[in-house]
Amino acid sequence: MDKPILIIGAGQAGMQIADSLRQEGYEGRVLMIGEEAYPPYQRPPLSKDFLAGTVTQEQLLLRAPDVLERKKIELHTHARVVKIDTSAQRVELSDGTQIDYAKLALTTGCRARPLPVAGADLQNVLTLRTLVDTKTLAAALAQAQNIVVIGGGFIGLELAATARGMGKQVTLLEGADRLMARAVSPVISTYFRDYHQAQGVHISLQAQVQEISGEAGKANGVTTRDGHSYPADLVIVGIGIVPNSELAQAIGLECHNGIIVDVYSHTSNRDIVAAGDCTVRKGSAPDQWLRLESVQNAVEQGKSAAASLLGRERPFTAAPWFWSDQYEVKLQMAGLSAGYDHTALRGTIESGSFSVFYFRHGKLLGADSVNQPKEHMATRRMLDKGVSPSPEQVQDLSFNFQTLLK
Ligand SMILES: Cc1cc2nc3c(=O)[nH]c(=O)nc-3n(C[C@H](O)[C@H](O)[C@H](O)COP(=O)(O)OP(=O)(O)OC[C@H]3O[C@@H](n4cnc5c(N)ncnc54)[C@H](O)[C@@H]3O)c2cc1C
Structure with missing residues (x-):
């Protein structure tokens, strides 16, 4: 049998790599190994709708089992990788099983602190x-x-x-x-x-x-x-959470509270990619390290990792975003506000629908939106395009951000 592209960790990032490999046209074997009992599932509802009982276990699944089968994505659940031998290109599971691989991706996520x-x-x-x-x-x-x-x-x-x-x-x-x-x-x-x-x-x-x-x-x-x-x-x-980076450390990959990757999801070993919560990357400020624990990060790094595994380049440079649901309040964050020197408010706090925009030297860093999904989407697009509204424009509810995005 062919040696597979092997993905350690069957979560959001692992699933994305497998899916993206197929989308990129890769026809060889793809094998995901996950220590949990279930196929890859969404974690965000765990603290929200699933716990409240309004979302079923089936609805949590990222892909239905027949989709995995159709895409020929192999999955070993209940299987924990305990050792990687990079020179033999082989991993060992906790039950002693050895599996050879052609290429390797690490998507081992985090555990609760x-x-x-x-x-x-x-x-x-x-x-x-x-x-x-x-x-x-x-x-x-x-x-x-x-x-x-x-x-x-x-x-x-x-x-x-x-x-x-x-x-x-x-x-x-x-x-x-x-x-x-x-x-x-x-x-x-x-x-x-x-x-x-x-x-x-x-x-x-x-x-x-x-x-x-x-x-x-x-x-x-x-x-x-x-x-x-x-x-x-x-x-x-x-x-908080602690990255599962022990396997990476054991094979000498550079780590800094997570496995260090670049925008292509390359680790310090060019033959190995990593994606999702277990990774960390350099921010734009000196000594700034970004460990983004979000669905977007897992998905986008997963796409970059799949491309890199196939020798292609698909950098992940989009502005980070995240959301949190508490009661009927939706908080959506775009960009990274650390280091801001000025804020501007759009909407009123009393109305329960407002955004705080963050600036540094007049340049937009990001915004946190409370029940303002349109402002959140506009902020992401402005950040990706590198355009900044002025604080006055932010405060003026009649000002439409689309004018800056045309
Ligand atoms: C309760 C909760 C709520 C969240 N809410 C939000 C939200 O509202 N918005 C948002 O953007 N993000 C949210 N997140 C974060 C988001 O779910 C994560 O960022 C995302 O799941 C990361 O995906 P991942 O693939 O990197 O890691 P994971 O999904 O954690 O997957 C990693 C997998 O690797 C497995 N693994 C680890 N080591 C091994 C090994 N040696 N062998 C085999 N398998 C291994 C783990 O068991 C795990 O299944 C939430 C997370 C949690 C827990």
Whole structure:
């Protein structure tokens, strides 16, 4: 049998590489190896509609099983790669099986960051990354009344919103002085804090968790360093993710909190590509590293990786974007706002439909839009075209961004 192009990790990025290889006309074998029990599925609904029960497991699948079959994309689930031998071009699975490959792609994603405090290993302290995690969480939520969510980033806030939607008492503890601090400006943080509070979530900022207390192996509360105690019958930890880059490190690929790739998804070994959450790339500022944990990044890097595997060039240079759904509020982010020196508001915060535009030296860096999908789309197009509206144009609701995009 021919040696396949082998993709380690059957998630969003892995699926995209396999699909794009076929779209690029590659007719040889394509084999995806994934340690989870399921074919590639979407993760975003795990903290939202799937957990709330309004999306089925079947709807999560990125491609129906018959599509994989039709495209002749081979998939080994329940299979974990434990070793790569680059000189023999062979991988080894945890059950000892050896598989030869012609070319290699790494799309190993990330895992939930563990909380380094006493009690984090108690039975009802949960994290969320996989479908199995969601099933465990859904079962625990059905039994719980008092939930403490640790971490006020996207996942923590989405989980708080979903749990509130189920009528649970929710306390959210965030160590920083505002929500989603790494990604959005204070205006957006404050809007979401107020929104969650109005929905009945108790939010504590600058809350450094010291310990999770428990009895008979089960958590019953969370204590913060300032001496506060929060009773809980379920604790959910959402404090970020850690890249699965150990395999890459073991074969000497350059890593820096993720596998370093360029815009073509090449790793430091020209024969190996990597894509998705497990990667990191250089930003435009000195010492700036970008690890973009998003569907767009996984998909676009996947397309670049497939092209590179076939010796073609398809750089991923589009502006980054991301979204988060909390209650009926849709937050959409375009561009990277880090380093802004000026902001301009479009719409009003009171109306619940507004965007914060970020500028540096008069140049548009990006915008965070709240229930303003058109502004989000326009921002992405302006960033991709390299055009900037002025702050005055942003504030003027009668100004149509399309004039700049013609
Ligand atoms: C709850 C949740 C909500 C999210 N919401 C959003 C959102 O609203 N918007 C957005 O843009 N993004 C969102 N994301 C992020 C988005 O889902 C990820 O960026 C995307 O899934 C990354 O795809 P990936 O292929 O890089 O990694 P993954 O989808 O994680 O796939 C990696 C796969 O590799 C497997 N693997 C790892 N090591 C091995 C090995 N050695 N052998 C075999 N298999 C291995 C893993 O088990 C995993 O299945 C969310 C993520 C989560 C968890």
